[in-house]
Amino acid sequence: MTAGWAAFAKTLRNGSRLIVDFALPHEFAFIEFCGDGSETVTALSDVTAIELTGPVHTCFxxxxxxxxxxxxxAEARRYSRVTEHLAGVSRRGPIERTxxxxxxxxxxxxxxxxxxxxRFECPLTQAQLADALGLSAVHVSRVLKDxxxxxxxxxxxxxxELHDHAGLIKIAGFDRSYISS
Known part of the structure; x- marks a missing residue:
């Protein structure tokens, strides 16, 4: 992607959805469709992308x-991000995961x-944050207020706006190595 934000989500049978990852500018965003169980991809802002056709596993x-x-x-980094998100929605409290x-x-x-x-621009709504965090939009509103x-x-x-990096890192138990490794 050269510009814009997109979300990769899994929609459940009951109609709820879980955003499993985001694609941000200057990142590879892999969109491979694997039948009914595949992720959906939704643009969250105006998106510009360069398309490389064909399955990822045949790139060489x-x-x-x-x-x-x-x-x-990029695939390895995405795997690491999705693993962190799974840990977040399953084992971190609402404030930690946010x-x-x-x-x-x-x-x-x-x-x-x-x-x-x-500070950074973030086109997400509270409902989209809720879908990424496994919380309700009302709960996200309370957490952001806190x-x-x-x-x-x-x-x-x-x-x-990130006002207290050290405080946020401590609360979240954040280790950025999964992003840059």
Whole structure:
């Protein structure tokens, strides 16, 4: 993707959905359709992308080695992100998982492997955050209010401001190595 945000989601039989990952600008976003059980992909903002056709597993027969290595690294990073998200929705409390996701998105949006941004644009709605966090939109609203009142983070008008990086990292138990490894 060269611009925009997209969400990869799994829709359950009861109509609810879980966002399992996000695609951000300057990241590879793999969209492979595998029948009825596959993920859906939804643009969350205006998206511009470059298409590489064909299955990912055949890239070495079609593209230069450097592109294939970048694809394989991006696949490994996505696997790590999805693993972290699974840990979040299954084992972290609502405040921990929200802080964790916002820190991850901030690092990815700024493409930084060492620092944390003070702020970043985030086109997500509270309902989309809820779908990514496995919470209700009302619960997300309460968690964001709690984080804001404790001087950790604020999220208004599509902009996330990270006020206390150390506090957020401590609450979330955040280790950014899964993003940059």
């Amino acid at each position: 027969s079609r593209y230069p080695q450097s592109i294939c290595e970048a694809i394989m690294l 802080a964790h996701l916002l820190l991850e998105l901030g690092c990815r949006a700024h493409r930084s492997v060492t620092g944390y941004p003070q 984080l804001r009142e404790n001087g950790l983070v604020s999220f208004r008008n599509g902009v996330v």
